[in-house]
Amino acid sequence: MLEKLLITGASGGLGQICRQSLKPLARTMRLTARSGLGEAGEGEEIVYGSLDDAAALAEIVEGCDGIVHLGGQATEASWETIRAANIDGIVNLYEAVRLSTTKPRIIFASSNHTIGFYPQNQRLDTRSPVRPDGYYGVSKVFGEALASMYYDKFGIETASVRIGSCTAEPENYRMLSTWLSHRDFAQLIARIFAVPVLGCQVIYGASANSAGWWDNSAVSFLGWQPQDNAEAYRAKIEQSVPRPDPDAPVAKYQGGVFCADPIFKE
Ligand code: 15L
Numbered sequence: 001m002l003e004k005l006l007i008t009g010a011s012g013g014l015g016q017i018c019r020q021s022l023k024p025l026a027r028t029m030r031l032t033a034r035s036g037l038g039e040a041g042e043g044e045e046i047v048y049g050s051l052d053d054a055a056a057l058a059e060i061v062e063g064c065d066g067i068v069h070l071g072g073q074a075t076e077a078s079w080e081t082i083r084a085a086n087i088d089g090i091v092n093l094y095e096a097v098r099l100s101t102t103k104p105r106i107i108f109a110s111s112n113h114t115i116g117f118y119p120q121n122q123r124l125d126t127r128s129p130v131r132p133d134g135y136y137g138v139s140k141v142f143g144e145a146l147a148s149m150y151y152d153k154f155g156i157e158t159a160s161v162r163i164g165s166c167t168a169e170p171e172n173y174r175m176l177s178t179w180l181s182h183r184d185f186a187q188l189i190a191r192i193f194a195v196p197v198l199g200c201q202v203i204y205g206a207s208a209n210s211a212g213w214w215d216n217s218a219v220s221f222l223g224w225q226p227q228d229n230a231e232a233y234r235a236k237i238e239q240s241v242p243r244p245d246p247d248a249p250v251a252k253y254q255g256g257v258f259c260a261d262p263i264f265k266e
Helices: 013-021 054-061 079-099 135-154 182-194 217-222 230-240
Strands: 002-008 026-033 044-048 066-069 105-111 158-163 200-205
Touching: 002 013, 013 026, 013 182, 054 079, 066 079, 079 105, 079 135, 105 135, 105 182, 135 158, 135 200, 158 182, 182 200, 182 217, 200 217
Parallel strands: 002 026, 002 066, 026 044, 066 105, 105 158, 158 200
Antiparallel strands: none
């Protein structure tokens, strides 16, 4: 059990899920976001702060022995927005960890958009070269590279989880391959904190989908066995979601619509 688990981006969609599901993992949960965290529940601490405030982050990180880093920009945006949240912000986080006395293990919410431009008929493993599908995907590649450097130079351990589509249930054809159930995500996080030695790993965050594209055999030592399979929702999707044009990016590329976006301007 962790003493103090920090969740960044705790007010976002996944943050709210983790706030509930990760309670059994730590004696205390420290939740941070810029706003919107409500009242602290039992065993919770709320500390408001921003990833661009290095001094505040140092205080937020100190005393924690685990971090689930969900904070930052979670979709495509202008370079200015991505740079502030996902480039400068994650450097600030790793510097805070390096300077902390507790040197927490980090779970970095990376994304399938690091490899989004691979075609949907190609299976990948965790050593396949990256093919990001936008500024957002590039920023997640940066985060993974930063984690690698902080491990090699300073021994700080990270699991970069390339989250597919973490929703209550799969919502479209692509998600039959990319879906990560909330339950499987929580169990993956528990395994990452449980193993005695983690090192620095890349892991695909997807449930045991029959139509899945990603091979996690290089991290089988984690002992993570996803329970859910998007296939159980296929009939429902076939009844309710129009089938996309096979030449549309959403049907062609693993990153789906992110591959269709031109360079993003705000
Ligand atoms: C992501 O990285 C996004 O944060 C999320 O909003 C979804 O778009 C997801 O990828 C996805 O590819 O389904």
